[in-house]
Amino acid sequence: MRDDTLLKPILLVEDNPQDLELALMALERSNLANEVVTVRDGKEALDYLFRRGAYAERQLGNPAVVLLDLKLPKVDGIEVLEKIKAEASLQAVPVVMLTTSREEKDLLRSYQLGVNAYVVKPVGFKEFIEAIQDLGVFWAVVNEPPPGSFKPNRKG
């Protein structure tokens, strides 16, 4: 049995309830043991990542991967990405952009900001699951904890 507590959570940032549900289903089906933390807008995502606001008290440690929707209320995905990549302690966190947009300018900007993967959500559900597995999970699994990153204590 894998020790779940050794695993860092996956941070899913998604405002649309249907997309959120579908993404959770996709993650569920990929048999990942990681906890999935969901936040619903860019501000909340930043609060989580920077341990402030509602997340000021959360345990230390970065997520294994951030699945970030591009279009978000309050602070959009690109800006969240920018903040992550500008912060030394967060730079190593892989970010997978999940988006409905096929606009190349978004894609370009994301890569300029150092996104690790960019997924245009396919229309078909099967393809969507495949995409999540291919990219999101890939990063979650291969992501070795960087030196000095938090290893959660075993729960008693």
Next chain:
Amino acid sequence: MGGQKHGLLIEEEAGRQHAGPDVTLASAYSLANCARESIHIPGSIQPHGVLLVLSATELTILQASENAEALLGASAASILGRSVGQVMEQLLPGAVAQQLSAELGSMAGAAENQQPRLLRTLDVAVNGKSQTFHALAHCTSDGIIFELELGKEGDAALEVHPLLDSFTLLAEKMATMEDLAQLTAAEVRRLTGFDRALIYRFDEQWNGIVVGEDNSGRLPSLLHHRFPASDIPAQARELYRVNRLRIIPDASYRPVPLEPPLHPISGKPLDMSFATLRSVSLVHVQYMRNMETASSMSVSILRDGRLWGLISCHHHEPRRVQFQIRRACDLFGRVFSLRLAALEHAQDYERRIEVRSAYAQLVFGMADQGDVVTALAQHGRRLVSFADAEGAAILTDGGCRLMGKTPDESDVRALAQWLFSTSQQELYSTDALPAVYPPARAYKDRACGLLAIAVSKLHPSYVLWFRPEVIQTIKWGGDPSKPVSGSGEHAVLHPRRSFETWMETVREKSLPWKQGELDGAVELRNTIVGTVLRKAEELAALNAELTRSNKELEAFSYSVSHDLRAPLRHIASYAAILKEGGAEKLSPRDVRYLNTIIASSDYAGQLVDKLLSFSRLGRAELQRSRVNMNKLVQEVQQDVMEEKTLKAPQVTWHLGTLPTVQVDLMMMRLAVHDLLSNAVKYTRKKDEAIIEVGCRDEGNEHVFFVKDNGVGFDMEYAAKLFGVFQRLHRWEDYEGTGIGLANVRRVVERHGGRTWAEGKEGLGATFYFTLPKSGVTA
């Protein structure tokens, strides 16, 4: 014939004589005004008549020529101060003298400076002998000039009108200026009995050329001879213009002075501009002697008030031509001028019709093509013949189109640059290009004459017409470069003695451009500029509109990609989950419904994606690189055959040799993909699918084609094929989004090419696209 005079140089020579016999040419010309003064005030007359100056109201004789005594039997001194009526009564039967006085009286107050009028022909008994006189009169500011010109018995019987009638009828049959000139020369000679009658025409530079001649054979022929403009200077031409008739019956005459020499009222020499008997210069008389012509007559031919030319007659012996015949010749000159005007108007009209029709074609082409250059180039032959040229070129900012016989493109471009830097005029023409632009010497066989219209003020955009060199031999009536004998400052003005024809070979000249051609060119220019301007305005408006709609499109596609795609995804995904999770609870029909929902939303998703990529094709910048079309087609062909959705049949491929082109690889790949997958798709139901890909070289462009033996299409719908979402087949037969060919068209048009298709239902289709060779960017 050096300084050939044939009666043309009377006035000029008179002027020179006045300036003095030993002045240099330069100073003679500098005395032009003085010369002008002298021409009409010689102070003497020729001896073939008597001249009397009468006061306007009382008809008192103010001046009389000294030969009054010899011809009328009454000395000038004896008649001065007397009324002309009294004098006439001594010479004529009372009734005739009274009528003559009445006629002279009625002239008082008539318009001044008109041609003399023939009052009547008189038989006067002088010293017991009867002598015929023609009584001529005209008004001047110095009074009435009354001339009694010697005539012959029977002169009065001549009727001018029948002569004129028959000449007019003949003239109306003449179709060219040359024929008309020939006829006029012949008729004038027949009427006057002179040895030689010439029709002499001035060109734009006032050089003269003999265009018609009739000759008894006793004087040398001068047909087609030229005479330099300096032979007849401006002031002389002006006098020819106002007074159309001149006659010298006997060049060896002795001038007869007037008595008194100065007009008693004005105190000046008498102005004899219009006098028939006016004396001419001794220099001229010398010329005529050198030429062995004893008498001459000239009649001016005017065209629209301008001196067009002369009817010039000579005789080797003295010859008098009576007033009515001279008058008839003058009328012949006028008929000539009118007929010429009619001919030229007819030609002009024909020309205009031709210009109009060429013009209409070109304009129609421009409207049709939406592009002036293409339209003009398409009607290349029309454009060339439009200016009666042998070649033409259209130069625009980037392009250069050559038609007919022209210099090479690089030469044409250089010429246009030169033109642009030297002339800011809308119209430029020359028939001697090498003289102004020496590099043209290298291609004078094609472009010795140049007619150019500037289409733009900003860059060297021109329509150019070219004419080749025409080497001509010109027979000058004397060496035009040597108007004066002697040399240096002491060159002496005196009559030329050499009458040898001087041959000049004229090189580096084309046929001259006619006024009608220049007018036509200007008209065409205005149309082109108008069209270009209108196009530019339309383009500017379109551009603004495009920018706006591009922005809208961008916003639209962004929102489509998000807002439309997301719910489609949700529909497809939830239907898939439902189908999965509830498989056992659902009836087969429910499952079929769910499948339809999934397939439809998938399809809608594809549509959205393709539409977005189509819009991107229109907006993305072209990234040109060298693309080997052979390789590209082979790669795409493999991809297509591997695509499962196409259900590709067995296909026999024929790949022709394709060129390497400068295109955007990604876009071209997409276009080729769409064309090939189309061909595969529509040959699917054939037992033996054959697809051919090839390219033809057609001058300025490559014409690519993809030909299949598939289901084809009805040509009636050919125009719809390349539209977005246009489908000609039922979904069950051939699936598809209807965007493929729209993509092809967009890609090709972005590269400056065209697309079209040919096909027949059941018999296959061929899709064409072109790529310009000179990588035009859109």
